[in-house]
Structures are given as C-alpha cells and as structure tokens.
Amino acid sequence: xxxxxxxxxxxxxDLVANDDISxxxxxxxxxxxxxxxxxxxxxxxxxxxxxxxPDSGEILVDGSPxxxxxxxxxxxxxIGMVHQxxxxxxxxxxxxxVELGDERVGPLGFLxxxxxxxxxxxxxxxxxxxxxxxAIVEDLPVGIQQRVEIxxxxxxxxxxxxxxxxxxxxxxxxxxxxxxxxxxxxxxGKSIVLITHKLREVxxxxxxxxxxxxxxxxxxxxxxxxxxxELAALMVGREVSLTVxxxxxxxxxxxxxxxxxxxxxxxxRVVVDDVSFDVRAGEILCIAGVQGNGQTELVEAIMGLQxxxxxxxxxxxxxxxxxxxxxxxxxxxxxxxxxxxxxxxxSTFSLAQNLVLDTISTSRxxxxxxxxxxRIDAGARELLAQFDVRARDAYVTAxxxxxxxxxxxxxxxxxxxxxxxxxxxxPTRGLDVGSIEFVHRRLIEVRxxxxxxxxxxxxxxxxxALADRILVMYQGRVAGIVGRDSPRDDLGMLMAGVVxx
Amino acid sequence: MSAAMTAVPEAPAxxxxxxxxPLAMVAIAVFLGGLFTWLAPAGQVTTFIFNLGQQFFEIPDxxxxxxxxxxxxxxxxxxxxxxxxxxxxxRRSVLWPSAIMGAALIMSFLSWVASxxxxxxxxxxQGSLLLAVPLVFGAMAGVLxxxxxxxxxxxxxxxxxxxxxxxxIGSLTVNVYLGLLAAPLAGALIGVxxxxxxxxxxxxxxxxxxxxxxxxxxxxxxxxxxxxSEDPDRWNNPPRLPNITxxxxxxxxxxxxxxxxxxxxxxxxxxxxxxxxxxLFSTRWGLRVRAVGEHPDAxxxxxxxVNSVRFRTVVLGAAVAGLGGAFFTLGSVGAFxxxxxxxxxxxxxxxxxxxxxxxxxxxxxxxxxxxxYNLQNVLSIIxxxxxxxxxxxxxxxxxxxxxxxxxxxxRAPAADGIPFRKSA
Numbered sequence: 056x057x058x059x060x061x062x063x064x065x066x067x068x069d070l071v072a073n074d075d076i077s078x079x080x081x082x083x084x085x086x087x088x089x090x091x092x093x094x095x096x097x098x099x100x101x102x103x104x105x106x107x108x109p110d111s112g113e114i115l116v117d118g119s120p121x122x123x124x125x126x127x128x129x130x131x132x133x134i135g136m137v138h139q140x141x142x143x144x145x146x147x148x149x150x151x152x153v154e155l156g157d158e159r160v161g162p163l164g165f166l167x168x169x170x171x172x173x174x175x176x177x178x179x180x181x182x183x184x185x186x187x188x189x190a191i192v193e194d195l196p197v198g199i200q201q202r203v204e205i206x207x208x209x210x211x212x213x214x215x216x217x218x219x220x221x222x223x224x225x226x227x228x229x230x231x232x233x234x235x236x237x238x239x240x241x242x243x244g245k246s247i248v249l250i251t252h253k254l255r256e257v258x259x260x261x262x263x264x265x266x267x268x269x270x271x272x273x274x275x276x277x278x279x280x281x282x283x284x285e286l287a288a289l290m291v292g293r294e295v296s297l298t299v300x301x302x303x304x305x306x307x308x309x310x311x312x313x314x315x316x317x318x319x320x321x322x323x324r325v326v327v328d329d330v331s332f333d334v335r336a337g338e339i340l341c342i343a344g345v346q347g348n349g350q351t352e353l354v355e356a357i358m359g360l361q362x363x364x365x366x367x368x369x370x371x372x373x374x375x376x377x378x379x380x381x382x383x384x385x386x387x388x389x390x391x392x393x394x395x396x397x398x399x400x401x402s403t404f405s406l407a408q409n410l411v412l413d414t415i416s417t418s419r420x421x422x423x424x425x426x427x428x429x430r431i432d433a434g435a436r437e438l439l440a441q442f443d444v445r446a447r448d449a450y451v452t453a454x455x456x457x458x459x460x461x462x463x464x465x466x467x468x469x470x471x472x473x474x475x476x477x478x479x480x481x482p483t484r485g486l487d488v489g490s491i492e493f494v495h496r497r498l499i500e501v502r503x504x505x506x507x508x509x510x511x512x513x514x515x516x517x518x519x520a521l522a523d524r525i526l527v528m529y530q531g532r533v534a535g536i537v538g539r540d541s542p543r544d545d546l547g548m549l550m551a552g553v554v555x556x
Numbered sequence: 557m558s559a560a561m562t563a564v565p566e567a568p569a570x571x572x573x574x575x576x577x578p579l580a581m582v583a584i585a586v587f588l589g590g591l592f593t594w595l596a597p598a599g600q601v602t603t604f605i606f607n608l609g610q611q612f613f614e615i616p617d618x619x620x621x622x623x624x625x626x627x628x629x630x631x632x633x634x635x636x637x638x639x640x641x642x643x644x645x646x647r648r649s650v651l652w653p654s655a656i657m658g659a660a661l662i663m664s665f666l667s668w669v670a671s672x673x674x675x676x677x678x679x680x681x682q683g684s685l686l687l688a689v690p691l692v693f694g695a696m697a698g699v700l701x702x703x704x705x706x707x708x709x710x711x712x713x714x715x716x717x718x719x720x721x722x723x724x725i726g727s728l729t730v731n732v733y734l735g736l737l738a739a740p741l742a743g744a745l746i747g748v749x750x751x752x753x754x755x756x757x758x759x760x761x762x763x764x765x766x767x768x769x770x771x772x773x774x775x776x777x778x779x780x781x782x783x784x785s786e787d788p789d790r791w792n793n794p795p796r797l798p799n800i801t802x803x804x805x806x807x808x809x810x811x812x813x814x815x816x817x818x819x820x821x822x823x824x825x826x827x828x829x830x831x832x833x834x835x836l837f838s839t840r841w842g843l844r845v846r847a848v849g850e851h852p853d854a855x856x857x858x859x860x861x862v863n864s865v866r867f868r869t870v871v872l873g874a875a876v877a878g879l880g881g882a883f884f885t886l887g888s889v890g891a892f893x894x895x896x897x898x899x900x901x902x903x904x905x906x907x908x909x910x911x912x913x914x915x916x917x918x919x920x921x922x923x924x925x926x927x928x929y930n931l932q933n934v935l936s937i938i939x940x941x942x943x944x945x946x947x948x949x950x951x952x953x954x955x956x957x958x959x960x961x962x963x964x965x966x967r968a969p970a971a972d973g974i975p976f977r978k979s980a
Contacts, residue, residue, distance in 0.1 A: 104857075106856075106857070125856075125859055125861075126856065126857050126858065126859050127858075127859025128859075130858070130859060136857070138857065140853075141854075142851070142853055142854035142857040142858075143851070143854055144846070144847050144850045144851045144854050144855075145850070145851070145970070146846075146850055146970075147843075147846075147847070147850075151843060152854075154843075155843060155844070155847050155854070155855065155858050155860070156844075156855070156858030156859050156860050157858070158840040158843060160839070160840045163839070164839040164840040164841055165838055165839050165840075166838055166839060166840060166843060207858075319571040323571040323573075324571065325571055363571070
C-alpha cells in the first residue's frame with residue numbers, strides 16, 4: 056500500500072504542530088520519521104490514524120483521497136498503529152485485547168474465546184511473534200506487551216504499520232529483536248512508519264528517513280549516505296556535538312551510601328530488592344536500566360517518598376533507616392524528580408515561588424512567618440539569568456514554560472542550596488537537544504564542585520556520556536556495577552538481567 | 557557465548573505476608589463468640605423454626621440450650637478463623653473461612669438473643685431477601701455504570717424516581733404492569749441526565765450525582781404533597797403485584813418459601829443478576845463496556861466510541877435501578893411515601909464496592925445488608941435483650957465493617973470516574 060500525506064497542517068492555538076507536511080510512504084519500505092520531542096511527528100501520525108483532524112491537507116491511499124473521522128476508518132483501509140503508551144487493557148487477556156473492537160461472537164453477541172485465541176496464535180506463528188493468547192496483559196513484560204500491540208494491528212490486516220517511539224521502553228536486546236521483526240514485516244510487503252528520535256535505530260533499520268523540525272519537513276535522507284552527526288544537525292537545526300566534554304573526575308570520600316535498601320509497593324511486591332551502593336563526592340554514578348526495574352522507587356525511597364522501606368541510607372556521616380524528605384533536604388540532598396510536571400514544579404505557581412519551594416521557611420526568604428517577596432524576586436531574577444531560563448519574567452506561571460525551561464527551573468532551585476548529594480532522575484527526558492546539552496554541562500559542573508551525583512537514566516547514550524561508574528538495575532536488584540568504559544553490549548546484557556562473563 | 561553468562565537471580569516477587577488479617581479474624585471470633593456464650597443464659601432454650609407453608613417434608617423445630625448452642629457456634633467461628641490462617645499465609649483467598657466464620661458468629665448471636673424464644677429462620681431469610689431486592693437492583697445499576705467508568709452516586713435518586721413513577725402510573729392506569737414499565741423508564745430518564753452531564757459536559761460525576769439526588773427528592777416530594785397526598789385514591793393507590801408461587805420449586809424446604817413464593821420483581825431480579833453477570837463477562841457488549849471503564853484510550857484506538865458506550869450503559873443501569881425502585885411501591889409497601897428509599901441507594905453503592913464491582917459479589921453484599929435490616933425487624937418483634945436503638949444501627953454497622961474491614965484491597969475499574977475527552 057502506498058500512503059501519501061499532502062500539505063498536512065494542524066495547529067493547536069498559536070502553536071503550528073504540522074506546517075504543510077508532505078510525505079510518501081511506499082509499500083515494502085521502512086520509513087523513519089525523525090525529529091525531536093515536540094517536532095510534530097506524533098501529531099502527524101495521529102492525523103493519519105484518525106485520532107486528530109487536520110486543519111488542511113489530504114491523505115491518499117494508493118493515489119485516491121480518503122478521509123478519516125476516527126481510528127475505525129483508518130483501520131478499515133489497513134493502517135495499524137503501535138502507540139508509545141500501549142493501548143492495551145491491563146486486566147484483559149492477550150486475546151481479548153487483540154479482538155477488542157473486532158470481536159468474534161456467536162449468537163446474542165457471546166464471545167468465542169477459543170476462536171479469538173486461535174486467531175492470535177495463527178498471526179503470532181505467521182510473523183514469528185511468540186505470545187500466550189490466554190495470558191493477562193499486565194503480567195507480561197513490556198517487550199511482549201508491544202508484541203501484542205503489533206499482533207493487534209496485524210490481525211486487522213494492517214498493510215501499513217505505524218510505530219510511535221517503539222524502543223523507548225525496550226532493552227537494547229529487545230530493540231534488536233523488534234528491529235528484526237520490523238524487517239521481517241517489511242519483507243512480507245508491509246509498509247512501516249517508524250517514529251523516533253533515536254539516530255542509531257534509524258540508521259540501522261530505515262530505508263528512507265524524513266526529518267521533521269518544528270512542524271516542517273526539513274530533509275529526506277537515505278541512511279548509508281547520511282551520518283549520525285548530519286542527521287542530528289538536521290533534526291536540531293544546527294551543529295551539535297553528540298558527546299559531553301566530561302573532563303576527568305576526582306572522587307573523594309564516600310558521601311552517599313545506601314545499604315540493603317528494599318522497597319515494597321502497595322500490592323506487596325518487592326520493587327527494590329536489597330540494593331547497596333556508594334557514591335563518592337566528585338563522581339557521577341548513573342543508574343541504568345530499562346524503565347520500570349525499580350529505579351524510580353529506589354530514588355523515591357532515598358528521598359523519603361516511599362511508604363514501605365527497609366534499609367539504611369548514609370549521607371555524609373549521618374545514618375537514616377527511615378528517610379524523611381525534609382531531613383534529607385536538610386542534609387544537603389538535592390533532588391530532580393523524574394516527573395517534573397507533577398513532582399518538580401507547582402505549575403500554577405510563578406517561577407519565583409517555584410524557586411523557593413523548599414527554602415521558603417528559612418530566614419533567607421521569610422521572617423516571623425512573613426514572606427519577603429522583594430528578596431525572593433531579586434533572587435529569582437538572578438537564578439533565571441544564571442540558568443538561562445527563557446521566560447518573560449519571574450512572575451509567569453511555571454506551567455506555561457517549555458519542558459527544557461521547566462527543567463532548568465528545577466535545576467536552578469536544587470542547585471541554589473549547598474549540596475552534598477544531587478539526585479537527578481531522568482534529567483533530560485523529553486528535552487530538546489539544546490536543553491540536554493545545557494543540563495549535561497551543569498551536571499558535570501556540579502560533580503566537579505565536589506558533590507556526589509546520582510543520575511537515573513533509561514537512555515544508554517546519556518548514561519555513557521555522563522557516568523563515572525554505572526549501576527545497572529534489573530527487576531529491583533543491582534545486576535552489576537561497572538566502569539564507564541564497559542562495552543555497550545555488556546550493559547545491554549546487564550539490563551536484561553544477564554551477567555556477562 | 558551463552559555458556560559464559562549467568563542470569564541475575566529472579567527477585568522474590570512479593571513482600572512477606574503479614575499475619576495481621578487472620579490474627580484479627582481469630583481475635584474477633586474469640587471475642588464475639590465468647591461474649592455471646594457468656595451472655596447466653598445457660599438454663600434457657602432457643603428454638604429455631606424452619607417450617608413455613610407447605611413443603612415436601614418438614615424440618616423439625618430445633619430446640620437447644622442457649623449457652624451450649626452459642627458456645628458451639630462460637631467454636632465453629634474460631635475454627636474457621638484458624639483455618640483462614642494458613643490459607644492467608646499462602647496468599648490464598650480466605651473468602652470461605654470468612655463466610656463460615658461470619659455465619660457461625662451470627663448463629664451464636666441468635667442463640668443468645670433468641671433464648672427462651674422461637675426464631676423463625678425461614679421467615680427471617682424470606683424477609684431478608686425482600687429487603688435486599690432494591691439493594692440488589694441498585695447494586696447492579698452501580699456495577700454497570702462503574703464498569704463503564706462513570707461513578708453512579710445517583711442510585712438513590714434513580715430508585716426513588718422508579719418508586720414514584722411506578723406508583724403514579726400504576727394508580728392512574730389501575731394497571732400494575734404499566735406501573736412496572738414506567739419505573740425503569742423514570743430511572744432511565746434520570747440516567748439520561750447523569751450520562752449527559754458526565755459524558756457530554758464532563759461535569760464531576762459525584763457532584764452531578766448528588767445534585768440529581770437532591771433534584772429527585774425535591775421533585776417527588778413536591779409532587780407528593782401537591783397531588784399524591786391530596787387525592788391518594790387517584791394518584792397513589794397502585795395495585796400490588798401478586799405473589800407467584802413456582803410449582804415444585806416452592807416446596808423445597810427453606811429455599812422454596814424464601815426464593816420461589818415471591819412477586820414478579822423478585823424473579824426479574826434473578827434474571828437481571830444473571831444477565832448482568834453473563835453480559836459483562838461473556839459478551840462483546842460486556843467486553844467493550846469493561847474496556848471503556850478500564851482504558852478508554854485503548855477502546856477509542858480500536859474505533860469504539862467511548863462516550864456513547866458510557867452513555868448507553870449509564871442509562872441502562874439507571875433503568876435497572878428504576879425497576880428496583882418499583883419494588884417499594886408495587887411490591888412491598890403499596891404506596892409512595894416521601895423519601896421512601898431511605899438511603900437504600902447508598903447502601904447499594906457500598907454493596908458494589910464490597911462486592912468488588914462484580915455482579916455476583918455485589919449480590920452477596922446486598923443480601924448480607926438485607927439480612928442485617930431484617931434481623932433488626934425480627935428481633936424487635938420477638939423481643940430481644942438488646943435495646944432497639946442499637947438494633948437500628950445494625951445494618952449500617954454491618955455496612956461499615958464490611959466496607960472498611962473485610963474488603964481488603966479492592967481495585968476499581970481503572971478509569972472509574974475519569975471523564976474521557978478526545979485529545980483534540
């Protein structure tokens with residue numbers, strides 16, 4: 056099936072997400088849409104899948120125009136989508152998820168479970184996507200869940216498959232498997248659209264690359280003839296260096312020590328299992344691992360944000376067995392939370408207010424319980440300039456900023472105190488390349504000023520760029536702690552729970 | 557290469573089990589069982605009567621020494637609680653031991669309070685079922701709505717609307733079956749309001765539900781004083797549904813008189829529960845309703861129209877509640893009274909939660925609440941040593957204990973109460 060998008064334009068308020076985009080996707084081709092977060096890739100694909108309506112522009116299938124009012128219309132012409140956030144009902148079985156919306160029923164609408172399971176088995180055998188049709192989806196690892204999504208599209212006879220950031224949640228090995236599956240599908244004549252911001256995958260798998268920047272198509276490239284650096288430059292719109300000038304670390308005394316930390320979740324599951332490690336002053340320890348292997352809970356436990364925690368945490372010379380947030384802050388622990396929208400900022404507060412959230416009760420900003428706004432504003436203006444936050448003034452609400460600027464505000468707040476430890480979870484997730492560079496540089500500076508830095512990241516590139524040592528987590532445990540120069544393959548194996556010899 | 561690899565040992569997936577729950581069960585069984593045994597007078601006899609009407613054979617009345625019986629049932633309760641211990645530690649369900657313990661404690665309690673009296677067991681159960689009927693309908697309405705992702709705090713109003721319209725139409729037409737038809741329509745009408753505000757205007761569902769309750773109470777109250785109490789013969793004198801005795805089945809001892817000598821609404825209740833259970837879990841319709849309540853984005857991505865599924869399910873649920881409301885006016889009381897549903901809708905909501913959003917579980921919970929209501933009635937008739945004020949508290953106490961204590965961890969439909977809006 057040949058799929059053509061012509062002159063697609065879509066705006067949300069003032070923001071033009073897609074500006075006159077034209078793309079042609081040929082049958083039997085893997086077509087990558089490359090662009091930064093917010094470049095407009097997902098908007099474009101949501102239009103193609105009938106989830107959004109374009110302001111103008113048309114979709115042509117094999118040369119004839121079509122109009123999609125809902126995903127049902129897109130499915131009908133043979134477009135299938137694997138969403139970044141899986142569209143699977145967690146409490147349903149694989150077969151139920153696959154058949155939803157296109158159920159196999161007998162008289163009176165009764166479900167024919169065995170037929171539905173057989174249909175899944177048939178497709179999974181034909182395309183080599185192994186999965187148990189009777190398994191409950193929430194019990195499956197994410198890699199398998201993604202398979203279910205692909206099967207879901209294939210059972211609907213999709214001849215064009217759109218994959219939205221499919222590798223974001225996968226281990227490197229799972230990524231390789233997925234790319235192999237995608238190639239297999241292409242060879243059987245399907246057209247594949249791969250939406251991603253990861254250069255490596257694009258170069259590995261794509262037949263054609265369309266680069267999108269700020270809602271416009273800026274280039275079409277053929278992989279072997281275009282290098283990663285060139286692609287990055289196209290994506291960002293200027294020359295970027297893909298590496299951080301990290302200098303050398305000079306680690307000193309052990310500052311943060313975690314001993315035998317175990318965390319239980321609300322459902323009694325062990326999410327962090329007997330984790331111990333040290334971070335020395337002046338070094339960066341990166342916690343690598345696939346999303347959902349206990350990193351989030353580990354960091355929250357250290358910061359006193361988890362309920363059921365066993366184990367000891369040493370900061371400087373102080374030992375805590377039941378960490379409490381206020382105490383950890385007082386000990387000089389800075390914290391950049393994973394979800395900056397929810398946990399990092401109060402989006403309806405001004406930047407100035409956000410910058411003093413954790414220090415408002417100190418004599419610096421208030422006296423006898425009365426807040427001194429003049430001083431807070433002066434301090435805020437200084438910090439905003441220092442951290443290059445692009446905002447009209449210190450009074451705009453935090454919610455109106457872009458992701459990169461939000462993260463700069465969080466960093467500015469945390470670094471405005473005297474720190475001994477800085478914990479940053481997913482510090483660059485969803486940021487544009489410019490902001491990523493800025494954040495990385497700052498983190499290195501913090502390290503060089505003698506702070507113990509703990510970074511959690513699921514991006515292996517980021518881990519390799521920043522870390523002095525790397526701790527890999529798998530299923531709540533420490534799979535291994537290795538030096539920064541370990542081969543990526545070893546890291547990938549550790550992330551899959553396999554210890555390389 | 558694989559020979560050189562070692563796998564990281566799999567994490568033990570779960571936290572150690574806390575014995576708190578079986579401990580609490582044993583403590584409750586020992587304390588209450590001991591209390592009832594101590595209170596039961598040793599020299600007196602408690603008689604349990606099982607016969608009611610014409611049956612295949614008669615179960616002889618059962619007369620026992622009050623204290624001995626109380627002690628024996630207390631022992632059964634303690635044993636059941638102890639049996640729950642190893643099950644709980646192995647993470648098995650303790651539903652059955654809990655149920656046995658509860659039943660044994662109730663029998664122990666009855667041995668005490670009915671000492672020197674005769675307790676009509678079959679009559680007690682029959683009355684319990686009758687009092688549970690509106691609760692069961694209300695709970696089915698709740699299960700339907702909440703499975704589709706809309707919180708229905710408006711069950712009370714839907715019951716009341718059904719009761720009102722059932723009475724009025726039944727009276728005006730002098731036809732009980734037209735009244736029975738009008739009741740679900742009235743419920744559905746309230747449901748249309750709830751569904752419109754919830755799925756079209758995305759108003760907070762709890763707020764809309766409360767407002768609609770107030771609306772129905774006010775409206776029926778106004779019409780009641782304006783018309784129904786002015787000319788009750790014309791407006792508020794519906795014929796009552798006759799009892800239908802099912803041949804053969806009704807002659808089974810205990811079960812027969814309880815279940816098969818009832819009016820049409822009770823039989824409709826059996827059908828409703830079965831239809832809701834089968835419908836939700838075995839049909840395409842049910843799969844879609846549950847998908848919409850669990851993960852509406854997923855449902856939308858395969859072309860299911862989320863808000864229209866929700867709209868229809870809410871209206872259907874409200875119709876079920878309306879039918880249940882008719883039981884007040886056409887089945888039991890025989891006339892409409894101001895606010896006659898008296899909180900039944902909220903108890904039904906508790907039954908939904910206690911029953912973990914499943915039709916059968918909610919049915920069980922509603923029956924339990926009905927039993928608590930009727931126990932209070934029966935005990936005040938036969939005369940019991942407990943002050944009546946305390947007995948009046950019993951149903952609510954049972955509700956509270958059930959919802960807070962015994963439910964444990966429950967999981968509501970994931971998208972329950974969250975409005976679904978398309979991203980643009």
